[in-house]
Amino acid sequence: DTGVSQDPRHKITKRGQNVTFRCDPISEHNRLYWYRQTLGQGPEFLTYFQNEAQLEKSRLLSDRFSAERPKGSFSTLEIQRTEQGDSAMYLCASTGTGDEQYFGPGTRLTVT
């Protein structure tokens, strides 16, 4: 069990560019979550998958954000036409048969 992994760990992009992040959950965890955290705040929920089905999306997830989990394993989060307000830490978590959510190291996005 290697834990939840995220790639890249850091991303710097210019406003208006598209970015994509990847999350690999703990093996055999069927539920996967994306959260966003800004400085000094707790994480805020973005979306959640059970296997390949996206079951819940936050209103924070504007139409510039899209997430996929095509084969029920890894997931990607894409942000189109990035804005400076998108700068944050993007966290991925997964859960198996229990209720405990296990988090990855996060991807820090800086939009210049």
Next chain:
Amino acid sequence: KQEVTQIPAALSVPEGENLVLNCSFTDSAIYNLQWFRQDPGKGLTSLLLIQSSQREQTSGRLNASLDKSSGRSTLYIAASQPGDSATYLCAVRRYNTDKLIFGTGTRLQVFP
């Protein structure tokens, strides 16, 4: 709307002290509550999960209690050490959803 508050926002104590961190939530109809630790610039590490039917959970020097009726949880850290320095976050999960709602955290510093 569920809101989670953590008091104090920051705490600085000498090594060896016993500590109590507080978490309160506005809607008592929670499914579970999870405590996390976050080191600067890092992801979240799960510390303890308390189901709504439980009153407390213990792991080593950590003890978390839950009082649903009053909307409160406390995290007790015994014999604090400099390595305990981090931000501690609590998060609640309501019924019929998997998303966690986080507080803003308590930033703890334990000095030698």
